[in-house]
Amino acid sequence: MKIRILTHAEKDLSGTFPDLWPEFVKHDPIVDTFWPRLYEVYPDFQLWVLDGKTTVAYACTLPVRWDGIPEPRGLDWAMTNGVAGEPSTLCAVVAAIVPEYRGKGLAEAMLRRMTSLAAAHGLDELIAPVRPTWKERYPLTPMERYMLWRREDGLPYDPWLRTHERLGAEILDVAPRSMTITGSREEWEGWTGLQFPEDGDYVVPGALVPVRFEAGHGTYVEPNVWMKHPLYEEY
Numbered sequence: 001m002k003i004r005i006l007t008h009a010e011k012d013l014s015g016t017f018p019d020l021w022p023e024f025v026k027h028d029p030i031v032d033t034f035w036p037r038l039y040e041v042y043p044d045f046q047l048w049v050l051d052g053k054t055t056v057a058y059a060c061t062l063p064v065r066w067d068g069i070p071e072p073r074g075l076d077w078a079m080t081n082g083v084a085g086e087p088s089t090l091c092a093v094v095a096a097i098v099p100e101y102r103g104k105g106l107a108e109a110m111l112r113r114m115t116s117l118a119a120a121h122g123l124d125e126l127i128a129p130v131r132p133t134w135k136e137r138y139p140l141t142p143m144e145r146y147m148l149w150r151r152e153d154g155l156p157y158d159p160w161l162r163t164h165e166r167l168g169a170e171i172l173d174v175a176p177r178s179m180t181i182t183g184s185r186e187e188w189e190g191w192t193g194l195q196f197p198e199d200g201d202y203v204v205p206g207a208l209v210p211v212r213f214e215a216g217h218g219t220y221v222e223p224n225v226w227m228k229h230p231l232y233e234e235y
Contacts, residue, residue: 001051001104005113008039008046016055017048020096022206024191024220028179034079038062038093044121045090047113049097049106059095059110063087063123070226074129074178090118092128107163111229115167119231126231129175129224133160135208143174143208143223161225169227178224188218 006013026032038060039046049057064082066089071077078091092114097106118126135146135158149157156162161171185196188211192204196218201210204220211220 003056003106003109004050005109006048006050007044008048009043011048012039013048013050013055013058014039017058017096018098020098022191022204024181024183024188024204025179025206027181027183027187027191028076030076030079031179045117047110047117049110051101056101057095057097057106057110059114060093061114061117061126062091062093063121064089064091064127066091066125066127070173070175072175072177074175074224074226076177076179077175078129088123089125089127090114090121090123092126107160108167111164111167111169115229115231124231126229127172128164128169128227128229129178130160130164130227131178131208131222131224132158134158136206139203139207139209143176143225147171147174147225161227164227164229167229169229172226172228175224175226177221179220179222181220181222183218185213185216185218188213 042062045061045063047059048055062078062083064078065085065087066082075093078093082091095107095110115126132146135143138146147161151157156165183191189195194204196202196213199213199215201212204211207220208222211218
């Protein structure tokens with residue numbers, strides 16, 4: 001591999017990365033509204049990872065004003081209230097790697113680059129509302145319990161939480177309402193390819209918790225896990 005990590009300000013690689021997210025995740029109204037502005041307003045904080053000329057990963061971060069208290073609204077908070085005032089902290093909002101490049105150290109490299117970005121811009125900390133990779137396998141287990149699961153070696157059971165912790169991050173708390181996605185029954189059936197014939201809770205592929213339908217309207221409230229990283233002054 002010939003890996004390079006570039007900021008969006010250095011090279012605009014929009015449209016060169018495959019879509020890896022479940023369709024319903026794209027319908028949080030806050031994220032949908034604010035997301036394009038990340039690249040317009042904060043190009044120095046968005047990362048692209050190249051192997052040669054191929055885009056194999058990306059990560060987005062956002063400078064926020066944080067008072068040290070984990071915000072229940074997680075990602076939605078970062079993209080609204082978090083940007084009010086003089087920024088103190090860098091918030092990692094997403095990272096994705098194409099499947100064939102996972103397990104090759106790219107996640108660690110991106111997280112280190114994020115911490116170095118925070119230090120380079122005079123910010124105090126790196127925080128992240130982490131979306132645990134394997135939580136979708138256990139949608140009925142509360143996040144408060146899942147985030148505490150450990151392997152025999154003492155490291156987190158979840159591989160994405162484990163990657164963060166290996167780099168020195170600590171778990172702060174659950175962000176119980178990190179994203180909120182609502183839609184009609186017809187919209188949810190279009191997003192998922194499933195049918196929801198009656199009201200109730202449904203396990204949906206890619207969802208970390210069940211989707212609840214009431215009066216023909218589906219609501220998904222995604223929990224994430226707040227983590228905090230030490231800073232690296234250079235990468």
